[in-house]
Amino acid sequence: MFDLIIRGGILLDPRSGLKQTGDLAVNGRHIAAVGDLTDQDSVRSIDARGCYVTPGLVDFHAHAAYGISDFSLPADLVQIPNGVTSMVDAGSTGAADFEAFYRHNVVNSIMTIKSFLNVATIGQLTHQINENPDPAMFDTERIEMLVEKYKNQIIGLKLRQSKNIVGDLGLKPLEGSVALGERLGLRLSVHITDSPGEVSETLDRLRPGDIFCHMYHQKGNTILDDNDRVLPEVWEARKKGVLFELGHGAFNFSGKIAKAAIDQGFLPDIISSDLSMLSAFKAPTYSFTYILSELLNLGMSFEDILKRCTDVPARLMGIDHDGFLKAGRLADIAILRIVEHPVHYHDRYDNLYEGKHLIKVESTIKEGAQLYRAYDFL
Structure with missing residues (x-):
């Protein structure tokens, strides 16, 4: 029995x-x-x-350092009712507060949680103060210690390179983060909303396996040209092995950009929520399965969606068996x-669309x- x-x-x-x-x-x-x-x-x-x-769903990008980082949410409470059994914290903490996050949140979670370590020492601590992404300020010695000590937990490095964060540093934080990732043998995930320079300048610096996150944003330079066609350099980067991640979030997803790209066959490699206290149970993000529903309504098939929130992210977490x-x-x-249900979408860029x-x-x-x-x- x-x-x-x-x-x-x-x-x-x-x-x-x-x-x-x-x-x-x-x-x-x-x-x-x-x-x-x-x-x-x-x-x-x-x-x-x-x-x-x-298989239980995998959210490859959310924020789970509740009680440590203002960006984070009580992950089990939010994610498990939405079919998520495993997730990755997307750099909520850096060298200064990672171990507090690990002991307080990861160890006590019902879900399986892996982590990206923020290259900035304090990580994404608070909405009031941005982290310092200057490579000269990386705590390299402590980062190396943490990566060695938690080698089964830390699966990559995280950098946010929006203009309001990197300022006059331009692409130097990206170059320093790529070099650090190369030194440590870790992939890099880059938050690219409103990045400095052209899209090609970021993509040229990324290695195979690095992650271009918030791929369907609509602030600054995007993955589309003036005729709403996916840029040739974006297609080339995918051929090179750069991974493109949804990273929906409260401010980083455009239905207009997503629809144009999906219609051209440019789908995410990884589907993720970027859920935090800013976005959980609030428009336009709500929850992981609400995001999956949005992609379904924008033209992705259910099977294509499922692969990108089970098989692909699980492999990146080190789960590499032959079936779930x-x-x-x-x-x-x-x-x-x-289920059939009318849905009215209004994203942060004031795009309106129906599902x-x-x-x-x-x-x-x-x-x-x-x-x-x-x-x-x-």
């Missing part, structure tokens, strides 16, 4: 290519069986007919339903424990 059987759902696993209607059984913390389990008994059963049964919905894997599972579908989370299971269930999902 199994502890739990999820019956009759559409099983989707982008990593293994699984796509079939069937059942999934859980024993303890792990998936025990996948397939036709009609004749099998269980202590509990979930009727998932009409739903997608997927397989016997023996940890039972991190989201049960999702796509007709929402992705509803029916249940979230983390390591076999059902941590969220919609009140009307029986």
